[in-house]
Amino acid sequence: MDRLKQKVITHKRLVLALAFSSVLVSVSSSAQTVLTVSGEVTKPLTLQAAELKAMPHSQVVGKDRDGKERTYSGVPLVELLKQAGTTLSGELRGENLMKYVVVKAIDGYEVLFALPEIDPDFATKTILLADSVDGAPLAQGVGPYRLVVPGEKKPARWIREVKSIEIRFGK
Numbered sequence: 001m002d003r004l005k006q007k008v009i010t011h012k013r014l015v016l017a018l019a020f021s022s023v024l025v026s027v028s029s030s031a032q033t034v035l036t037v038s039g040e041v042t043k044p045l046t047l048q049a050a051e052l053k054a055m056p057h058s059q060v061v062g063k064d065r066d067g068k069e070r071t072y073s074g075v076p077l078v079e080l081l082k083q084a085g086t087t088l089s090g091e092l093r094g095e096n097l098m099k100y101v102v103v104k105a106i107d108g109y110e111v112l113f114a115l116p117e118i119d120p121d122f123a124t125k126t127i128l129l130a131d132s133v134d135g136a137p138l139a140q141g142v143g144p145y146r147l148v149v150p151g152e153k154k155p156a157r158w159i160r161e162v163k164s165i166e167i168r169f170g171k
């Protein structure tokens with residue numbers, strides 16, 4: 001084979017390889033669901049990282065286990081429930097007071113909240129789905145999303161690596 005032909009073939013291979021890898025990159029970086037909100041809601045959510053990032057954020061200053069104050073930023077849990085269409089504020093009465101929220105993590109750990117613990121008409125503190133601490137993304141094994149539950153003596157419901165939120169009916 002002459003050198004020119006060889007070069008053209010090599011070039012074609014390179015173009016093909018690049019095209020293929022860019023398809024792979026776009027498939028893996030887009031359309032990745034990082035969080036679902038489902039169950040007793042009118043609009044179940046399958047959220048991508050960019051969507052969560054674009055949602056309104058609040059800050060909560062909390063003491064970590066080491067006793068140091070840290071500023072967490074994230075989406076208030078109530079905001080996610082609102083977007084999914086959960087019975088909150090005026091609708092949180094009667095049998096709707098029997099609804100609860102199960103938050104699940106990648107490692108199988110799960111924790112539960114009653115709706116009034118999350119609804120600001122009842123609760124005095126804001127539970128956050130935090131995505132950063134002191135301005136930096138949460139560490140591997142903690143994030144990308146972790147609940148911050150202010151005012152509790154034990155951090156057992158500060159669930160790390162959150163992957164889903166499910167609203168259920170307790171009767």
Ligand SMILES: Nc1nc2c(c(=O)[nH]1)N[C@H]1C(S)=C(S)[C@@H](COP(=O)(O)O)O[C@H]1N2
Nearest residue numbers: 065105106107109155156157158159160161
């Ligand atoms: N995903 C997940 N989150 C979790 C746990 C767990 O086992 N898995 N343990 C909880 C418990 S019992 C405690 S005390 C705190 C510890 O938080 P830390 O690792 O930031 O100190 O994380 C909570 N969040």
Ligand SMILES: [Mo]
Nearest residue numbers: 154155156157
């Ligand atoms: Mo714990």
